[in-house]
Amino acid sequence: MKQKGFNVWIGIAVVLLAFFTLFVVYPLAQVLYKSVLASNTSELTFTLDYFEKFFARKYYWSTLVNSFYVTVASTLLASLIGLPMAYLLRSYKVPCSKYLNILIVISYLSPPFIGAYAWIQLFGRNGFWTKFLTESFGWHVPSIYGFTGIVLVFSLQSFPLIYMYVSGALKNLDNSLNEAAESLGLNAFQRVIKIILPLVMPSLLAGALLVFMRVFSDFGTPMLIGEGFRTFPVLIYTQFMGEVSTDDHFAAALCVIIIAITLLLFFMQRYLASKYAYSMTALKPMEQVEPKGIRKVFAYLFVYGIAFLAILPQLTVIYTSFLETSGGTVYTGNLGFSNYENTLLAKDNNSILNTYIFGLCAISLVVVIGVFVAYLTARKKSFVTEILDTLTMFPYIIPGSVLGISFLYAFNSRPLLLSGTAIIIILSLAIRRMPYTIRSSTAIISQISPSIEEAAISLGSTEFQTFRKVTVPMMLPGVMAGAIMSWITLISELSSSIILYTSSTSTLTVAIYAEVIRSNFGNAAAYSTILTLTSIVSLLLFFKLTKNKDISV
Numbered sequence: 001m002k003q004k005g006f007n008v009w010i011g012i013a014v015v016l017l018a019f020f021t022l023f024v025v026y027p028l029a030q031v032l033y034k035s036v037l038a039s040n041t042s043e044l045t046f047t048l049d050y051f052e053k054f055f056a057r058k059y060y061w062s063t064l065v066n067s068f069y070v071t072v073a074s075t076l077l078a079s080l081i082g083l084p085m086a087y088l089l090r091s092y093k094v095p096c097s098k099y100l101n102i103l104i105v106i107s108y109l110s111p112p113f114i115g116a117y118a119w120i121q122l123f124g125r126n127g128f129w130t131k132f133l134t135e136s137f138g139w140h141v142p143s144i145y146g147f148t149g150i151v152l153v154f155s156l157q158s159f160p161l162i163y164m165y166v167s168g169a170l171k172n173l174d175n176s177l178n179e180a181a182e183s184l185g186l187n188a189f190q191r192v193i194k195i196i197l198p199l200v201m202p203s204l205l206a207g208a209l210l211v212f213m214r215v216f217s218d219f220g221t222p223m224l225i226g227e228g229f230r231t232f233p234v235l236i237y238t239q240f241m242g243e244v245s246t247d248d249h250f251a252a253a254l255c256v257i258i259i260a261i262t263l264l265l266f267f268m269q270r271y272l273a274s275k276y277a278y279s280m281t282a283l284k285p286m287e288q289v290e291p292k293g294i295r296k297v298f299a300y301l302f303v304y305g306i307a308f309l310a311i312l313p314q315l316t317v318i319y320t321s322f323l324e325t326s327g328g329t330v331y332t333g334n335l336g337f338s339n340y341e342n343t344l345l346a347k348d349n350n351s352i353l354n355t356y357i358f359g360l361c362a363i364s365l366v367v368v369i370g371v372f373v374a375y376l377t378a379r380k381k382s383f384v385t386e387i388l389d390t391l392t393m394f395p396y397i398i399p400g401s402v403l404g405i406s407f408l409y410a411f412n413s414r415p416l417l418l419s420g421t422a423i424i425i426i427l428s429l430a431i432r433r434m435p436y437t438i439r440s441s442t443a444i445i446s447q448i449s450p451s452i453e454e455a456a457i458s459l460g461s462t463e464f465q466t467f468r469k470v471t472v473p474m475m476l477p478g479v480m481a482g483a484i485m486s487w488i489t490l491i492s493e494l495s496s497s498i499i500l501y502t503s504s505t506s507t508l509t510v511a512i513y514a515e516v517i518r519s520n521f522g523n524a525a526a527y528s529t530i531l532t533l534t535s536i537v538s539l540l541l542f543f544k545l546t547k548n549k550d551i552s553v
Contacts, residue, residue: 009464013385014384023427024394024431025391026410027403032252035249035256037249050253063235064257067231068216074151074211074215075215078158082160082166085306086163086164092288106311106532107157107313109535110531112221114532116224117313117521117528118317120144120224121317145225156309162208165203165210166203213262217402218495219233219237232254233258233399237498239254240405252405258402263397317529320525321340324336324339325521340526344526351510352511355507355509357422359429362429363486366430367437369434370479371472378445392435399495400497403431404498404500407428429496445471481542484539494510511523511527512528
């Protein structure tokens with residue numbers, strides 16, 4: 001019986017390996033192939049001209065420099081916000097702290113480009129506050145566009161990731177170390193710098209590198225608010241999808257460059273995690289105390305102020321979604337539901353329904369494959385499962401726009417003609433979010449003792465029956481909670497969807513982006529509100545399943 005179960009698992013591992021080879025390795029190989037293939041000859045000719053073209057012209061390589069400027073500034077600012085935010089909420093009693101935590105998570109789960117759109121509505125050339133301050137006080141409001149606006153949006157949207165990582169580390173911090181330092185004469189600031197900061201540094205570095213990778217590969221925000229400030233992901237998009245001129249081979253070379261950079265960042269993250277990682281056991285966890293005096297004023301102003309700025313984009317789009325417009329661009333000042341009538345009741349508008357259908361199909365695929373991969377890599381270690389584990393991490397590294405481009409290169413001709421169909425979008429969404437579910441499922445399996453499965457097998461059950469009737473039911477609550485979080489990020493995906501969609505397969509994020517580009521701000525606000533409310537409902541469902549009002553990493 002055991003031999004039969006063993007064969008079943010080998011078969012499943014081979015099928016999954018073939019799946020990831022087809023939908024991860026093959027598309028990336030097509031990108032690499034196209035980047036070194038000369039396009040102006042009838043023969044297959046190897047060339048490095050496209051890479052030389054990029055590095056030889058400042059117009060191109062300056063976008064890479066710009067991306068590093070934006071990414072470094074955004075990561076530093078996000079860390080400077082997220083670190084004290086986590087410390088203050090963990091160490092002090094702050095009224096409504098659990099609701100602040102929910103608001104912070106919601107601000108993180110919202111797509112960054114919605115934040116860009118909202119800040120344009122507030123401080124753009126015709127923004128609400130720009131007009132008010134100019135007309136009322138004659139003040140000149142600094143431009144929200146360009147480098148400043150991009151960094152503002154990314155920092156406020158990314159600091160919750162730092163917050164969640166550091167908050168998780170502080171939860172496991174043994175407060176006896178802090179008390180020992182206090183007994184030796186260190187004041188509060190010295191204890192933070194010399195004791196707490198070094199202890200949470202591994203988590204801070206891990207969160208900062210994730211922020212770095214996320215900001216570096218995002219194109220929606222700089223596309224909307226960057227104006228003349230061009231970043232590398234924007235260059236890739238315009239070279240592949242531009243209205244004036246496009247160059248598939250040059251775009252492929254750009255994809256190879258960004259894959260190399262993100263691979264380097266990924267291995268750096270793995271190295272730092274292994275070098276500086278250590279376990280902490282909170283024998284005496286940090287206790288929240290009541291802040292007093294100036295410390296109380298500072299803590300409350302900082303925590304509530306940052307939470308308000310973080311959630312302000314969502315509040316802005318919800319409010320403006322009820323403002324009627326003239327011609328879609330100019331707000332009349334009257335409240336109504338015309339924007340929702342234009343979106344929900346529009347003829348041939350399937351973007352909302354597509355988002356839910358594609359999302360549910362993708363998340364089903366993610367859960368099924370994720371559970372199998374996690375079980376194989378945790379319980380059935382072999383050469384095949386090691387390769388499988390490595391391949392499943394590649395979508396975590398690859399930017400969404402690169403994945404979308406690679407899918408079009410790979411599946412744009414028979415016998416694998418998938419471009420223009422719903423299948424290619426569902427697959428791209430599933431592949432993009434697969435690593436998160438696999439990692440969370442692996443963590444859940446590690447908490448289940450193998451002796452439980454061994455007991456079932458000793459009673460006559462096969463390994464596969466044990467997996468189906470014992471292991472999966474025990475994993476299900478945790479897997480479903482992880483699936484909900486993956487669902488929230490999945491329906492907010494823009495980078496790959498904007499490359500792969502057609503008029504019949506448009507999603508909410510694509511519809512929002514298109515409406516903003518066309519300056520139909522009322523419709524964009526309505527779509528954004530629907531997406532935001534979907535995320536909030538999903539998050540509340542997550543809290544109900546986990547019976548926890550706190551998210552930390």
